[in-house]
Amino acid sequence: MALAQGRGLKHSLIGRSVSIAMAVILGGLGPFVFPISKPAVAQSAGRYDPMAPRRGRAEPKIEVPLNTEFGGLPDTPGVEDVYYTCSGCHSLAIVKQQRLTDARWDYTLRWMIEVQKMPEPDGGTKQRILDYLKRHFSSER
Numbered sequence: 001m002a003l004a005q006g007r008g009l010k011h012s013l014i015g016r017s018v019s020i021a022m023a024v025i026l027g028g029l030g031p032f033v034f035p036i037s038k039p040a041v042a043q044s045a046g047r048y049d050p051m052a053p054r055r056g057r058a059e060p061k062i063e064v065p066l067n068t069e070f071g072g073l074p075d076t077p078g079v080e081d082v083y084y085t086c087s088g089c090h091s092l093a094i095v096k097q098q099r100l101t102d103a104r105w106d107y108t109l110r111w112m113i114e115v116q117k118m119p120e121p122d123g124g125t126k127q128r129i130l131d132y133l134k135r136h137f138s139s140e141r
C-alpha cells in the first residue's frame with residue numbers, strides 16, 4: 001500500500017515536471033506563435049526609433065555635474081560640507097541613494113546627531129547641508 005502510494009507520488013511528480021516543462025516551452029514560443037500587438041512606443045516617421053528621445057516628460061531635469069573630488073556628489077554649494085560631514089561613518093552611497101521628503105531629511109539629520117552621535121555642525125553649515133540634501137536627494141522635486 002505504502003509502496004503503491006509512493007509510486008503514485010513519483011508519477012504525479014513526473015507528470016507535474018512534464019507539464020511545467022511544456023508550459024515553459026509553450027510560454028517561450030508564445031510570442032512567436034501568437035504575436036503580441038506592438039507596444040505604444042516613441043514613433044519617428046512612423047517607425048520605431050530606439051534612439052529617439054522619450055517624450056511626455058513635463059520638465060527635463062537639469063543635469064548637475066558630479067564632483068569627483070567629493071565622492072561624485074552633485075557639484076553645487078554645500079557639496080564640501082556634505083562630503084566631510086557625512087562620509088566619516090558610512091559610504092556616501094547611503095546618502096545618494098535616498099529620495100526622502102524634506103521633513104524626513106530634517107529628521108534624518110537630527111537622528112544622525114542625536115542617536116548616531118555625529119558631531120553637530122554649526123548653524124550655517126547645518127543649513128547648507130540640509131539645503132543640499134533636499135536639493136538633490138528629495139522625493140519632492
Ligand code: HEC
Nearest residue numbers: 085086087088089090094095098108112116117118119129
Ligand atoms: C557618527 C557617525 C555618522 C555620521 C557622521 C553620519 N552618519 Fe548617517 N548613519 C550612521 C549610522 C551608524 C547609520 C546606520 C544606522 C542603522 O542602519 O541602524 C547611518 C545611516 C544613515 C542613513 C540611512 C538611514 C536609513 O533609513 O537607513 C542615511 C540617509 C544617513 N545615514 C545620512 C547621513 C548624512 C546625510 C550624514 C551627514 C550629514 C550622515 N549620515 C553622517 C552614522 C553616521
